[in-house]
Amino acid sequence: MLYANRMGITMDHRQINNLWVNGLLQTFSALGLDVAALCRGIKSIEQGRLAPGQQVDLVEARTLWHRAVATSDFSNLGVEVGLRLSPRSTGLLFPLLLHSPSIRTAVELLVRYQMLISQNGLFRVNDISSSNSLLCTYVPARSSVAVHPQHSLSVITAALKTLGSISSRRIRASLCLPAGLDAEGISALLQYPVQAAGELYILELACEGMDEPIAGRDEHLYQLTLGYAEGLLRAQNAGQGFLDQIKHHMDGEQLVQTDIDTVAAAVGVTRRTLQRHLDDQGTSFRKLKESLLKERVLELLVARHLPIAHIAEALGYADVSTFHRAFKAWFGVTPRQFKSQIGS
CATH class of the missing domain: 1.10.10.60 (Homeodomain-like)
Structure with a gap:
């Protein structure tokens, strides 16, 4: 059955991804990259911006990152980008996490709603190491264009920056990244311990009072943004299901x-x-x-x-x-x- 958003659904999940891509393009520009050259052939991006209501597909997003890394002077471009991305780039996700009941809940919400922002991959909570820590893995999505590690690092860095903001910098992290990445350089930028071994992106997050209420949170605002986020996720899933159905027939x-x-x-x-x-x-x-x-x-x-x-x-x-x-x-x-x- 075809999906339609004419049944009372007025939420537009595309706007969240649109904000993220435009924040990314602005950050590339601020770092001195030639955005026009990076976006060559991507018709939905004009004059360095993604048009309202438009999205880039995963192939285009990964192509953008491969070009950016190839032309950048930054050895850890993904971390540089993630540290500079505005919280506004995450759309409603930042206020949702900011007003969450606890840091643990905020991490769980980040895991659940990450795909609203970026189709590059998703976070998974692997294990609860102790009452004050969580073990997460970032898993890049499969695509005909391989993910560039710097692309994944930008998402991970932005997530760590957001969690640091809402926890008043109380959250601590250690990372295990794929072999071959610049562990020392990444550690210096993030101010967290980093190892480069194996093939996975693994984050251990620790915070005293992981389950304590976040200072200054507003329960009413939390419930409003949570309901909105859930509606957006349902709309995205239904829309993607419809598009997959059509692509199957094509x-x-x-x-x-x-x-x-x-x-x-x-x-x-x-x-x-x-x-x-x-x-x-x-x-x-x-x-x-x-x-x-x-x-x-x-x-x-x-x-x-x-x-x-x-x-x-x-x-x-x-x-x-x-x-x-x-x-x-x-x-x-x-x-x-x-x-x-x-x-x-």
């Missing part, structure tokens, strides 16, 4: 040839109804098809290392030159240049 061989009338018939609605529901999710058939094409192209190019001619044929492009033009319109570079920028 996907397959000769994806380039798939048209809206065929998909509308497959889900049992008219073309106009399908487009209206897509509009409710801040997208269109063309945008969704383009997003799916990019996922498939990068899966075949970067993950499976297939030749360009095979990719073009499999997806239904008329010829290799047509595929090259489409790819350059998306990413601003040729497939060969993109692969050298991103890696596998």
Whole structure:
């Protein structure tokens, strides 16, 4: 059944992610990066800002980060960005955590609602080590473009900064990060112990009085923001379920040839109804098809290392030159240049 937000749901979950991306772009600019060059090919970003109601997909977000790291002079760009991001970038999440009943509850809410902000990954509470500590893992989402560690570090750093603010700096942390990262440099920036070993992002959070009330909290404001956040999460999940349903009907061989009338018939609605529901999710058939094409192209190019001619044929492009033009319109570079920028 198609999802629609015309049944009394007025909340727009896209706005939270929009705030985060625009905060990220502003921070890149403040750090001296050429935002216009970073955003080349991302049509929803104009003049260094993400248009209202628009989102970047995971492929675009990760491409943005790979380009940023490649052109930045900062060895730990993710930490630098996370420390500078404004609390406003988290939308309603900051006031929700600020007025939570306790630090422990705030961490649990951060885990639950993180996906409203960023689709890059999610936090999981692994274990309760003691009454005053929590063990968490940050798990990057799977995608045709591999996550850059600095991307994940930006999210983790921003989360630590937020938790530090609401706990009046009482919270302590120690991190175990993937091998190869600059543990000493990251530790110096965060002022927390850091190890770089293994493959995971593990955070141990400790705070005396983990379950004590947060000073100055407002229970009424907490309940209002909690209800709002839950509504946003439901809207996001329902919207994503609808989009996944449509992408399922779009996907397959000769994806380039798939048209809206065929998909509308497959889900049992008219073309106009399908487009209206897509509009409710801040997208269109063309945008969704383009997003799916990019996922498939990068899966075949970067993950499976297939030749360009095979990719073009499999997806239904008329010829290799047509595929090259489409790819350059998306990413601003040729497939060969993109692969050298991103890696596998």
